[in-house]
Amino acid sequence: MSNILATADATAALPEIFLAVAAMALLMLGVFTDRNRTDLVNTLSLAALAVTAALVIFTSDGGVARSFSDSFIVDGFARFMKMLVLFGSAVAIILSSNFLKTERLDKFEYPVLVLLATVGMMTMISANDLIALYMGLELQSLALYVVAAFNRDSARSSEAGLKYFVLGALSSGMLLYGASLIYGFSGSVAYADIARAATSGEVGLGLMFGLVFLIAGLAFKISAVPFHMWTPDVYEGSPTPVTAFFAAAPKVAAMAVFVRVMHDGFAGAVAEWRQVIVFISIASMVLGAFAAIGQDNIKRLLAYSSIGHMGYALVGLAAGTQSGVRGVAIYMAIYMAMTLGAFACVIYMRRRGTAVERISDLAGLARNDQVMAFVLAMLMLSLAGIPPLAGFFAKYFVFLAAIEANMYTLAVIGVLASVVSAFYYLRVVKVIYFDEPADEFDAAPFEVRLIAVAAGILALGMVLVLEQLNIAANAAAASLFL
Amino acid sequence: MAVSAAFFYLFSAIAIASAVMVIASRNPVHSVLFLILTFFNAAGLFLLLGAEFLAMILVVVYVGAVAVLFLFVVMMLDIDFAELREGILQYAPFGMVVGLILFTELALVVGAWGLAPEITQVIAAPAPSAAAQVSNTEALGQILYTRYIYFFQMAGLVLLVAMIGAIVLTLRHKEGVKRQSISEQNARTPATAVEVRKVKPGQGI
Numbered sequence: 090m091s092n093i094l095a096t097a098d099a100t101a102a103l104p105e106i107f108l109a110v111a112a113m114a115l116l117m118l119g120v121f122t123d124r125n126r127t128d129l130v131n132t133l134s135l136a137a138l139a140v141t142a143a144l145v146i147f148t149s150d151g152g153v154a155r156s157f158s159d160s161f162i163v164d165g166f167a168r169f170m171k172m173l174v175l176f177g178s179a180v181a182i183i184l185s186s187n188f189l190k191t192e193r194l195d196k197f198e199y200p201v202l203v204l205l206a207t208v209g210m211m212t213m214i215s216a217n218d219l220i221a222l223y224m225g226l227e228l229q230s231l232a233l234y235v236v237a238a239f240n241r242d243s244a245r246s247s248e249a250g251l252k253y254f255v256l257g258a259l260s261s262g263m264l265l266y267g268a269s270l271i272y273g274f275s276g277s278v279a280y281a282d283i284a285r286a287a288t289s290g291e292v293g294l295g296l297m298f299g300l301v302f303l304i305a306g307l308a309f310k311i312s313a314v315p316f317h318m319w320t321p322d323v324y325e326g327s328p329t330p331v332t333a334f335f336a337a338a339p340k341v342a343a344m345a346v347f348v349r350v351m352h353d354g355f356a357g358a359v360a361e362w363r364q365v366i367v368f369i370s371i372a373s374m375v376l377g378a379f380a381a382i383g384q385d386n387i388k389r390l391l392a393y394s395s396i397g398h399m400g401y402a403l404v405g406l407a408a409g410t411q412s413g414v415r416g417v418a419i420y421m422a423i424y425m426a427m428t429l430g431a432f433a434c435v436i437y438m439r440r441r442g443t444a445v446e447r448i449s450d451l452a453g454l455a456r457n458d459q460v461m462a463f464v465l466a467m468l469m470l471s472l473a474g475i476p477p478l479a480g481f482f483a484k485y486f487v488f489l490a491a492i493e494a495n496m497y498t499l500a501v502i503g504v505l506a507s508v509v510s511a512f513y514y515l516r517v518v519k520v521i522y523f524d525e526p527a528d529e530f531d532a533a534p535f536e537v538r539l540i541a542v543a544a545g546i547l548a549l550g551m552v553l554v555l556e557q558l559n560i561a562a563n564a565a566a567a568s569l570f571l
Numbered sequence: 572m573a574v575s576a577a578f579f580y581l582f583s584a585i586a587i588a589s590a591v592m593v594i595a596s597r598n599p600v601h602s603v604l605f606l607i608l609t610f611f612n613a614a615g616l617f618l619l620l621g622a623e624f625l626a627m628i629l630v631v632v633y634v635g636a637v638a639v640l641f642l643f644v645v646m647m648l649d650i651d652f653a654e655l656r657e658g659i660l661q662y663a664p665f666g667m668v669v670g671l672i673l674f675t676e677l678a679l680v681v682g683a684w685g686l687a688p689e690i691t692q693v694i695a696a697p698a699p700s701a702a703a704q705v706s707n708t709e710a711l712g713q714i715l716y717t718r719y720i721y722f723f724q725m726a727g728l729v730l731l732v733a734m735i736g737a738i739v740l741t742l743r744h745k746e747g748v749k750r751q752s753i754s755e756q757n758a759r760t761p762a763t764a765v766e767v768r769k770v771k772p773g774q775g776i
Contacts, residue, residue: 235736
């Protein structure tokens with residue numbers, strides 16, 4: 090007890106510790122240098138993310154490592170999801186640097202907050218008990234509330250931050266209430282002990298209540314229906330690179346937490362949680378498909394699109410099998426790449442120095458800028474799930490898992506919703522290629538074009554790397570079912 | 572034993588009396604000061620119970636932070652508390668009914684208090700036995716910095732983010748604000764500070 094090294098073995102958490110220390114060091118650098126060092130802090134924070142990614146890969150022996158009295162677990166699933174999160178955060182920082190400069194928002198706190206949010210996400214992914222989950226979730230959320238309101242002189246950005254904060258606090262309250270009920274009825278906060286208390290067929294009413302509240306809190310974080318109402322407003326109001334960040338890394342982290350809690354903490358109660366997940370999955374897919382049709386703001390459209398995509402990813406979770414988890418892992422990887430690419434295209438939409446966000450502003454893009462038009466069209470078709478683009482394979486694996494688990498209704502509803510959603514993705518493609526050209530966009534910064542083009546290439550060439558992604562996702566999923 | 576009983580009645584009596592004064596005094600600043608007195612006496616009660624950590628936390632957090640915050644709010648906001656308190660007698664019966672219900676509920680809860688027998692098996696970090704001669708501050712410290720170091724550090728990071736957020740969202744560097752610079756003031760010499768002018772009679776400068 091007295092030996093701190095014996096009880097608090099921190100080696101498994103080395104990447105998180107490094108990133109947290111790096112974030113604090115960059116904070117000091119930003120505070121104690123006189124000139125505006127945002128560029129330097131940006132570059133160094135990218136380096137910190139790269140080092141952290143290297144640590145995630147090289148500090149593990151490929152097995153399962155636990156730290157801090159089993160509160161913190163690093164397995165194949167955690168490593169896969171952490172790599173996605175680190176990648177998403179890095180791209181978000183790259184996308185933000187020029188945008189924030191032109192909008193006069195280039196403060197060194199932005200990359201620092203993104204790094205701290207990333208620490209929160211990584212600890213969420215590795216959480217092996219409810220307290221660790223909550224701590225990581227709060228660290229992540231609090232940083233996100235601040236960056237949502239980062240453009241503090243804009244009423245819409247402040248509104249986005251405030252709305253996100255109030256609703257986020259509500260969802261944290263629900264999650265905590267559920268966690269306290271689970272603790273009360275299972276006698277422990279550790280997933281392993283909860284799983285022992287919650288074996289199928291004899292899950293008590295109290296534990297069931299706790300489970301439902303926990304799911305409600307987590308569903309808010311991935312913006313699944315009926316806890317989605319904040320998404321369009323926050324996505325529209327926040328500065329665009331912040332929206333890109335919101336749509337990518339935190340979604341991956343929250344989905345990873347969702348999967349781990351359900352499969353580690355409630356492994357014996359699949360039948361109980363499956364019905365809830367099936368409901369929110371169907372509701373998200375349907376709402377994402379229909380509500381996006383009437384949108385004319387591209388950021389709102391992508392917000393509804395992301396709600397729908399969370400529904401598809403939840404199909405994999407609802408299956409409750411190893412191939413379902415593999416489907417979720419592949420889905421989140423592809424979704425993140427496509428979404429970041431799509432938001433890079435939104436950041437590219439600037440006319441005479443101001444950002445434009447309406448879908449009609451894209452009119453006739455094909456005649457002004459062929460490369461970006463093609464890239465955006467490919468990303469839209471990929472998000473719609475049209476073969477042989479990347480988004481098709483994402484949907485293929487989750488629906489495959491649902492069918493293997495004999496959940497035909499869910500799979501059929503999913504396919505139908507995906508057909509409906511194809512309408513609004515195709516409308517964007519139609520506006521780009523067949524409408525009368527509007528004025529040209531300003532020349533985009535190099536890195537924004539690069540990321541958009543890279544995402545477009547990935548959308549087209551996913552077929553070629555699918556095998557590798559499948560192997561990685563399979564290994565990640567298998568580590569949850571040891 | 573008699574001494575601790577005497578102190579118990581002393582602390583309780585002052586706590587109740589000052590709690591009444593919190594709502595009875597006319598001046599809101601006096602109310603906050605009475606609130607602080609209540610906190611101190613409650614801390615004294617905790618000390619008598621042997622919960623010295625709770626007593627210190629009560630003083631540090633509630634007196635040091637919360638009550639001082641109240642004091643600032645009361646002094647900075649221009650609220651006419653006398654007007655707010657008008658008609659308080661009118662609502663007194665209703666308030667007493669609510670208080671009575673709350674008291675009955677508390678009494679019922681305390682009266683029917685019981686722990687499941689298996690609860691002793693699931694306590695994650697049991698308190699050290701009295702024979703071990705470990706004070707409860709020390710006992711908390713022993714697990715807070717070992718078993719729960721991870722949560723402790725995470726809580727620290729969350730607070731750091733809250734601080735950064737508050738500064739990012741509210742701090743504005745205003746132009747033309749005069750700040751005191753002590754080193755500059757100390758570096759002044761008569762040569763830089765005083766200017767000698769010859770003034771002609773009847774003309775001024």
